[in-house]
Amino acid sequence: MDPFPFFDWLDRSLLADIAKAYGGVFAVVQMFHLVALALLGGMVLVGDLRLLGVVLKDVPSKVVTDNTQRWFDIALIMLIVSGVFMSAAVALKLYHNEMFWAKMAALATGAVFVYGVRRPLLRFDHDTLNPWAVRMTAVASLVVWFTVAACGRWIGFS
Amino acid sequence: MSKPRLEKLSIVLSLAVIACAAWFWAGQIGNVLEMLSLLEG
Numbered sequence: 516m517d518p519f520p521f522f523d524w525l526d527r528s529l530l531a532d533i534a535k536a537y538g539g540v541f542a543v544v545q546m547f548h549l550v551a552l553a554l555l556g557g558m559v560l561v562g563d564l565r566l567l568g569v570v571l572k573d574v575p576s577k578v579v580t581d582n583t584q585r586w587f588d589i590a591l592i593m594l595i596v597s598g599v600f601m602s603a604a605v606a607l608k609l610y611h612n613e614m615f616w617a618k619m620a621a622l623a624t625g626a627v628f629v630y631g632v633r634r635p636l637l638r639f640d641h642d643t644l645n646p647w648a649v650r651m652t653a654v655a656s657l658v659v660w661f662t663v664a665a666c667g668r669w670i671g672f673s
Numbered sequence: 674m675s676k677p678r679l680e681k682l683s684i685v686l687s688l689a690v691i692a693c694a695a696w697f698w699a700g701q702i703g704n705v706l707e708m709l710s711l712l713e714g
Contacts, residue, residue: 617697621694624690624693628686628687628690632679632682632683632686632687633683635674635679636679636680636683639676639679643676644676644680645680645684647684648679648680648681648683648684648687651683651684651687651688651691652683652687654687654691655686655687655688655690655691658690658691658694659690659694662694662697662698669708672708
């Protein structure tokens with residue numbers, strides 16, 4: 516299924532008109548996008564490094580992951596909403612950008628992994644979980660969100 | 674889903690995610706080096 520019609524529609528939408536015509540609005544939305552990226556990255560780092568036993572060792576890992584997950588959800592919603600608005604300004608350019616598709620693939624993988632695997636696993640008492648399952652989940656989470664961030668940054672250079 | 678099954682699934686899927694990311698970044702290594710040299714230049 517070719518998503519071109521969606522990008523073509525997005526390029527001619529009201530959202531695109533606003534994003535293209537008002538540089539100030541675009542800049543403010545971009546600021547929210549970057550703040551959300553920092554928040555999401557921070558929550559991933561704190562949560563997963565705690566699971567790996569690197570940081571906050573004196574705080575139970577369940578307390579850390581439960582709290583970071585809440586802010587992760589908020590950051591992800593902010594990222595998607597602001598990201599759609601920003602994409603509208605350059606929709607057709609993004610459609611032809613390889614790194615954009617790499618980022619979208621990583622983002623979809625990350626979301627499925629977090630809500631389908633990481634969160635259900637971490638609902639159990641962490642002390643009773645297989646330590647390798649916890650470690651592998653933390654490493655995979657770090658890797659996939661690093662890939663999302665790096666590909667996102669790379670879009671600007673490609 | 675039971676805990677043992679979820680643990681196994683998380684290990685398998687984590688390995689799959691890590692392998693996919695490693696494959697992706699291995700393919701990009703030339704681009705990374707080129708970008709770094711551009712940044713230095």
